[in-house]
Amino acid sequence: MSRLHVVSGKGGTGKTTVAAALALALAADGRRTLLVEVEGRQGIAQLFETEPLPYEERKIATAPGGGEVHALAIDPEFALLDYLHMFYKLGSAGRALKKLGAIDFATTIAPGLRDVLLTGKACEAVRRKGKDGRFVYDSVVMDAPPTGRITRFLNVNHEVAGLARTGPIHNQAQAVMRVLKSPQTAVHMVTLLEEMPVQETADGIAELRADGLPTGGVIINMVRPAILDHEALEVAANGQRTAVAQALSQAGLGGARRGGMAERLVDPLLEQAREHAERVELERVQRAELTGLGLPLHELELLTDGIDLAGLYRLAADLRKQWPT
Amino acid sequence: MSMDVAPRLDIDVLLDDPQTRIVVCCGSGGVGKTTTAAALGVRAAERGRKVVVLTIDPARRLAQSMGIDALDNIPRRVEGIGDGNGGELHAMMLDMKRTFDEFVEAHADPERARAILANPFYQSLSAGFAGTQEYMAMEKLGQLRARDEWDLIVVDTPPSRSALDFLDAPKRLGSFLDGKFIKVLMAPAKVGGKAGMKFLNVGVSMMTGTVSKVLGGQLMRDVQTFAAAMDTMFGGFRTRAEATYRLLQAPGTAFLVVAAPERDALREAAYFVERLAADQMPLAGLVLNRVHGSGAEQLSAERALAAAEILTLAGDPADPDDALANPTEGSDPAKNGAGTENLGDGGFVDPPSGNAQARNPSAADPDVSPTSADSSAERLAAGLLRLHAERMQVLGREQRTHDRFTALHPEVPVAQVAALPGDVHDLAGLRAIGERLAVPPERTKRAAG
Numbered sequence: 001m002s003r004l005h006v007v008s009g010k011g012g013t014g015k016t017t018v019a020a021a022l023a024l025a026l027a028a029d030g031r032r033t034l035l036v037e038v039e040g041r042q043g044i045a046q047l048f049e050t051e052p053l054p055y056e057e058r059k060i061a062t063a064p065g066g067g068e069v070h071a072l073a074i075d076p077e078f079a080l081l082d083y084l085h086m087f088y089k090l091g092s093a094g095r096a097l098k099k100l101g102a103i104d105f106a107t108t109i110a111p112g113l114r115d116v117l118l119t120g121k122a123c124e125a126v127r128r129k130g131k132d133g134r135f136v137y138d139s140v141v142m143d144a145p146p147t148g149r150i151t152r153f154l155n156v157n158h159e160v161a162g163l164a165r166t167g168p169i170h171n172q173a174q175a176v177m178r179v180l181k182s183p184q185t186a187v188h189m190v191t192l193l194e195e196m197p198v199q200e201t202a203d204g205i206a207e208l209r210a211d212g213l214p215t216g217g218v219i220i221n222m223v224r225p226a227i228l229d230h231e232a233l234e235v236a237a238n239g240q241r242t243a244v245a246q247a248l249s250q251a252g253l254g255g256a257r258r259g260g261m262a263e264r265l266v267d268p269l270l271e272q273a274r275e276h277a278e279r280v281e282l283e284r285v286q287r288a289e290l291t292g293l294g295l296p297l298h299e300l301e302l303l304t305d306g307i308d309l310a311g312l313y314r315l316a317a318d319l320r321k322q323w324p325t
Numbered sequence: 326m327s328m329d330v331a332p333r334l335d336i337d338v339l340l341d342d343p344q345t346r347i348v349v350c351c352g353s354g355g356v357g358k359t360t361t362a363a364a365l366g367v368r369a370a371e372r373g374r375k376v377v378v379l380t381i382d383p384a385r386r387l388a389q390s391m392g393i394d395a396l397d398n399i400p401r402r403v404e405g406i407g408d409g410n411g412g413e414l415h416a417m418m419l420d421m422k423r424t425f426d427e428f429v430e431a432h433a434d435p436e437r438a439r440a441i442l443a444n445p446f447y448q449s450l451s452a453g454f455a456g457t458q459e460y461m462a463m464e465k466l467g468q469l470r471a472r473d474e475w476d477l478i479v480v481d482t483p484p485s486r487s488a489l490d491f492l493d494a495p496k497r498l499g500s501f502l503d504g505k506f507i508k509v510l511m512a513p514a515k516v517g518g519k520a521g522m523k524f525l526n527v528g529v530s531m532m533t534g535t536v537s538k539v540l541g542g543q544l545m546r547d548v549q550t551f552a553a554a555m556d557t558m559f560g561g562f563r564t565r566a567e568a569t570y571r572l573l574q575a576p577g578t579a580f581l582v583v584a585a586p587e588r589d590a591l592r593e594a595a596y597f598v599e600r601l602a603a604d605q606m607p608l609a610g611l612v613l614n615r616v617h618g619s620g621a622e623q624l625s626a627e628r629a630l631a632a633a634e635i636l637t638l639a640g641d642p643a644d645p646d647d648a649l650a651n652p653t654e655g656s657d658p659a660k661n662g663a664g665t666e667n668l669g670d671g672g673f674v675d676p677p678s679g680n681a682q683a684r685n686p687s688a689a690d691p692d693v694s695p696t697s698a699d700s701s702a703e704r705l706a707a708g709l710l711r712l713h714a715e716r717m718q719v720l721g722r723e724q725r726t727h728d729r730f731t732a733l734h735p736e737v738p739v740a741q742v743a744a745l746p747g748d749v750h751d752l753a754g755l756r757a758i759g760e761r762l763a764v765p766p767e768r769t770k771r772a773a774g
Contacts, residue, residue, distance in 0.1 A: 010354065010355055011353060011354015011355035011356075012353070012354055012355015012356060012585070012590070013355065043589075146354060148382055162445070163445055163446060163547065194748065195747070195748040195750075196384050196748055197355075199384065199385065199386075200384075203385075224715075227708060227711050227712045227715060228705075228708040228709070228711075228712060240701075240702050240705065243701075243702030243705075244702055244705055244706045244709065246702065247636055247702045247703045247705070247706035247707075248632065248706050248710075250635075250636065250639065250703070251632035251633070251635040251636045251706065251707075251710070252631075252632055252635060253624070253628075253632050265621050265624060267620070268619065268620025268621035269621060269709040269710070269712070269713055270709070271620055272619065272620075272621075272709070272712055272713060272716055273708075273709055273712060275746050276712055278746045278747070279746055282746070282747055304715075304718055304719075304722070305722070306588055306722070
């Protein structure tokens with residue numbers, strides 16, 4: 001059973017929202033999850049309608065059945081000082097390093113180190129145990145970098161272990177890789193039923209598999225309902241213009257004769273139906289593509305009024321129903 | 326309703342102006358930035374300009390359509406664009422590692438270049454961690470501009486955490502180079518290990534020890550070798566970064582912020598607009614992609630839904646397709662009464678007895694003769710109306726998010742691009758996007774996806 005859920009996906013697919021909903025879903029029935037943000041955009045705070053998150057784990061939501069969602073926005077600079085302190089007890093030396101510009105170097109000029117710190121911090125939270133010997137968090141959900149960067153991001157410690165071939169950094173990097181490559185971890189991809197995100201999902205999964213990173217599920221986000229069924233679309237394609245005009249007229253939308261309001265509505269409405277049919281067909285092809293990946297598929301409906309806190313709980317409930325327990 | 330009407334961004338005026346030498350497309354991920362950059366390139370070339378498009382991470386099929394999927398870091402001529410009017414389109418995809426390597430080769434003597442290229446620390450750094458892309462995109466832009474072979478360069482920006490990270494590149498390099506850290510790192514390598522340490526103060530030597538302890542001896546040596554080898558180059562690197570920064574501020578540059586009419590994307594767009602202003606970068610306007618329209622905007626979502634309901638209720642209750650839509654409490658007279666009232670003065674019949682014959686007499690056309698075939702037309706019409714209601718809700722939502730942006734930044738010109746039903750991955754599609762970018766959408770002609 002995985003405990004570290006890494007949520008990736010192409011930009012614009014709703015990765016942060018899905019990660020938040022998953023954290024809520026996994027916290028149900030009295031469990032405790034940690035939701036980790038690594039890209040410093042404070043998207044989690046916005047979703048949960050709270051003030052910006054500090055670099056500190058804090059409870060941000062209660063899940064049905066008494067569960068808790070905690071959140072952490074990882075700041076690379078603090079994470080580095082934290083890391084130095086934890087491994088080397090470098091309190092004041094850490095501050096001196098900062099003065100020298102070493103922290104700037106580590107977190108920006110050598111950006112790979114930033115990724116080391118981010119993945120390291122998440123793995124630490126996964127492994128952390130309380131005084132009672134039990135895990136502090138039942139699961140950790142990471143709102144991770146987008147598909148194009150995810151494999152490199154997760155593999156950064158492998159690279160570091162190669163750079164620092166001995167010593168504490170090497171050992172730490174190896175320990176992180178052991179967690180990330182174990183069944184404890186699952187990398188989930190968020191996608192839309194559109195060509196580019198689906199293509200990126202397929203490419204991303206192929207890369208993860210090639211590097212031996214554990215894939216989880218694919219979450220199809222913002223699924224729109226098919227309003228017209230197949231049969232109706234056929235009819236629309238055959239264009240029953242007169243009969244449709246008459247039906248519209250019966251519904252109180254003006255005259256069905258040439259030039260009447262109902263008659264004038266027919267063409268634009270049928271045009272919209274053709275576009276809808278085209279979209280439904282494109283979606284069917286994309287869904288088939290995703291099915292071919294051989295991973296569990298989950299679907300979340302499009303919330304037309306945008307995501308607010310209530311919407312987030314709704315998505316969490318949906319996800320929970322579909323999630324393997 | 327919108328109080329402020331944003332000025333329209335005239336793309337053709339921008340592209341046709343010979344003074345426009347660089348167009349930078351920025352925006353959050355998934356808003357169609359790369360496609361917009363490519364479409365601008367196609368349009369400018371067809372209007373007679375000699376254009377090069379620098380893309381960062383194009384979708385594979387888009388790259389193939391432009392013939393730049395080879396990733397060799399060299400601009401390639403795209404055939405079949407701008408022939409006959411002197412226009413040319415060239416395109417390239419950024420290869421970060423190649424760009425970094427070329428930079429090293431151009432700025433260091435051969436021996437030093439070899440040492441840098443072979444350094445493991447350099448190899449990791451250059452291969453594309455987050456952040457390197459921004460530096461390299463700007464470096465490549467500087468190179469293309471310096472070659473002066475094109476009269477217009479269109480740049481796509483990396484999909485980074487903050488897509489304006491590249492603006493910070495000179496400052497970051499500066500803070501690093503001006504900091505003591507680099508000197509500390511290089512000290513032992515420069516002066517020959519321990520012998521040189523006595524020239525440094527105790528604090529610094531303690532620091533070197535600390536860094537060495539953290540990094541491990543061998544990695545420390547790699548970093549030191551790297552820093553020493555890069556030493557002479559860093560100056561050049563920084564000069565270039567600063568020159569590119571000034572180039573971006575110059576009058577020949579136009580920034581386009583790209584967004585989709587969604588809350589998050591427009592929030593990011595507002596941030597970009599503010600950030601560009603703070604850095605005194607010339608903003609040309611906002612490109613709002615994937616805007617939906619409808620040919621039947623006179624019919625509101627509410628009215629369409631109400632009409633759909635009437636048609637559904639009028640359908641044959643025995644029809645299983647309609648059964649769900651019929652109130653199950655149909656036998657409750659009180660409820661039926663209320664339902665009839667809500668329909669207004671149309672004199673609609675109650676659902677249980679409703680069928681194809683029971684119609685709203687005031688609205689029905691007199692020559693409509695009801696037959697059983699009508700029920701399928703009614704179902705279809707109800708579906709069309711529900712679809713329309715959904716479309717109108719999308720329109721309303723997009724308009725509200727757009728209005729919010731305009732209220733914050735009324736001065737920013739906007740070009741709206743009507744949504745296409747599918748993805749764009751050929752030159753014809755890019756041409757169509759270019760057309761939509763340039764020609765203001767008459768609402769009635771907008772298509773949607």
